[in-house]
Amino acid sequence: MTQVSSLYLHVPFCKHLCNYCDFYKKLYEPGSNQIEDFHQFLLDSWDRHTILMKENGFNWAPLETLYLGGGTPSLWGIGGAEFLGDWLQSRLRILPDAEFTMEIDPGTWTENMIQAWKEKGLNRISIGTQTLDPNFIKIMDRSHSLDESYSLLEYCQKDNWNFSLDFLLGLPFSREKKRNIEHELATLLKYMPKHISLYILNARSKYPHIQSMPDDEFIREEYLFVSDYLKKLGFVHYEVSNFALPGFESKHNIKYWKGEAVAALGPTGTGYFPHSADKATRYKWKVSKADVELEYLGLQEISLEEIYLTLRTNFGWAPRHMTPALEKVITMWESKQYGEYRYGKMTLGSLGYLMMDSLMDDLFRAGL
Numbered sequence: 001m002t003q004v005s006s007l008y009l010h011v012p013f014c015k016h017l018c019n020y021c022d023f024y025k026k027l028y029e030p031g032s033n034q035i036e037d038f039h040q041f042l043l044d045s046w047d048r049h050t051i052l053m054k055e056n057g058f059n060w061a062p063l064e065t066l067y068l069g070g071g072t073p074s075l076w077g078i079g080g081a082e083f084l085g086d087w088l089q090s091r092l093r094i095l096p097d098a099e100f101t102m103e104i105d106p107g108t109w110t111e112n113m114i115q116a117w118k119e120k121g122l123n124r125i126s127i128g129t130q131t132l133d134p135n136f137i138k139i140m141d142r143s144h145s146l147d148e149s150y151s152l153l154e155y156c157q158k159d160n161w162n163f164s165l166d167f168l169l170g171l172p173f174s175r176e177k178k179r180n181i182e183h184e185l186a187t188l189l190k191y192m193p194k195h196i197s198l199y200i201l202n203a204r205s206k207y208p209h210i211q212s213m214p215d216d217e218f219i220r221e222e223y224l225f226v227s228d229y230l231k232k233l234g235f236v237h238y239e240v241s242n243f244a245l246p247g248f249e250s251k252h253n254i255k256y257w258k259g260e261a262v263a264a265l266g267p268t269g270t271g272y273f274p275h276s277a278d279k280a281t282r283y284k285w286k287v288s289k290a291d292v293e294l295e296y297l298g299l300q301e302i303s304l305e306e307i308y309l310t311l312r313t314n315f316g317w318a319p320r321h322m323t324p325a326l327e328k329v330i331t332m333w334e335s336k337q338y339g340e341y342r343y344g345k346m347t348l349g350s351l352g353y354l355m356m357d358s359l360m361d362d363l364f365r366a367g368l
C-alpha cells in the first residue's frame with residue numbers, strides 16, 4: 001500500500017460569478033439547499049473515494065497538507081468548519097503542524113469565521129486580492145470593495161497569519177488607464193505577506209473586455225518587473241506563478257509539481273495517485289454525482305509531465321538522457337538567459353518561466 005498525505009477540497013460556490021473566471025462554481029443562493037447538497041456530495045464521495053483508494057493500492061497517512069480551494073471556501077462559513085470537524089476529522093488525522101490553507105475572497109469573511117476554522121487547524125490563508133486599484137477592481141468585476149481587501153489584509157497582519165495574496169497581471173485597459181503595479185505592490189507588501197501568487201489573466205474569446213487586452217510585450221514587462229521587484233525584497237520566484245519568502249513555499253502545491261500523491265474531493269477536484277515511474281492514475285470528480293472520471297498515465301505522459309512541472313519550478317529538470325539535439329537546445333536557452341544548466345539540471349529563471357510554452361516546443365522539435 002502507498003500512502004497519501006495531502007488533500008484538496010473544492011468548495012463550489014461564490015457570492016458573485018466574476019466574468020473572467022473559469023473555475024467550477026455556482027452562484028451561492030442564501031436559504032437554498034446548496035450547502036446541504038454539498039455536504040451530501042462529500043459524504044457520498046468519501047465512500048466512492050475509499051473504493052478508489054483500495055483499487056489503486058493507496059491508504060491515508062495523517063494529513064501533511066489540506067487545501068480548501070474554490071469557488072469560494074470562505075463562503076462555507078462557521079457551518080463549514082463544524083462540518084469539516086465532524087466529517088473529515090473523524091475519518092482521518094490531520095497532523096498538528098500540517099499546512100492547512102483556505103482561499104478567502106475579501107468580501108466573504110468575518111473574524112469569527114476565521115477563528116472557527118483556526119480551531120479546526122487552519123494556519124494559512126490565501127487572499128483573492130487581485131488588484132488594489134479602484135478602477136481595476138471594478139473592471140475585474142469583483143464583488144468586494146477595496147476597503148474589504150484592506151481590512152482582511154490588516155486583520156491577517158495584526159493576527160500574524162501566514163498568508164498569501166493573489167495578484168493579477170495583464171488586465172484589460174492596463175495601458176490606457178495606466179495601471180501602476182509598483183504602487184499596488186508597495187502597498188500590498190506593507191502588510192507583510194509571506195507568499196504571492198502572480199497570475200497573468202487568461203481571457204477566453206467570450207470575455208467582455210477581450211478587445212481591450214494588453215499585448216504580449218506589455219505583459220512581459222509587467223511580469224518581469226514584478227519578479228525583479230519581489231526578488232529584491234527577498235522573495236524567491238520558486239514557480240512560474242509563485243513567490244515566497246524562504247520557508248513559506250506552498251507545501252501543498254509542491255506535491256503536485258513533484259508528481260507526488262494528492263487526493264481530492266468536491267466537484268471538479270482533481271487527485272493524483274502515482275504508482276511507479278511508468279504508471280499513474282488521475283481522477284476528477286464529476287459535478288452531477290459523487291463519481292470520478294479516470295485518466296491512466298503511462299511512461300510517455302508521466303515523463304512529459306515531469307519535464308513540464310519541474311521546468312516550471314526552481315527545483316529544475318534533470319534530463320534522463322542527454323542527446324546532441326537536447327544539448328543544443330539547452331545551450332540556446334542559456335545563451336538567451338532563460339536559465340542555467342548546472343550539475344545535470346536545467347533551472348529556469350523569470351525570463352524562462354515566461355517562455356514556458358515555447359520552450360516545450362523547442363523540446364518537441366529536439367525529439368523529446
Ligand SMILES: C[S@@+](CC[C@H](N)C(=O)[O-])C[C@H]1O[C@@H](n2cnc3c(N)ncnc32)[C@H](O)[C@@H]1O
Nearest residue numbers: 020021070071072103105128166199200201202
Ligand atoms: C479560486 S480563485 C480564488 C478564491 C476566491 N474565489 C477569490 O476569487 O478571491 C483562485 C485565483 O485564481 C485566479 N484566477 C481566476 N480566474 C483566472 C483567470 N481567468 N486567469 C488568471 N487567473 C485567474 C484569481 O487570482 C483567483 O484569486
Ligand code: SF4
Nearest residue numbers: 014017018021070071
Ligand atoms: S470569486 Fe473567485 S472563484 Fe468565484 S468567480 Fe470570482 S474569481 Fe472565480
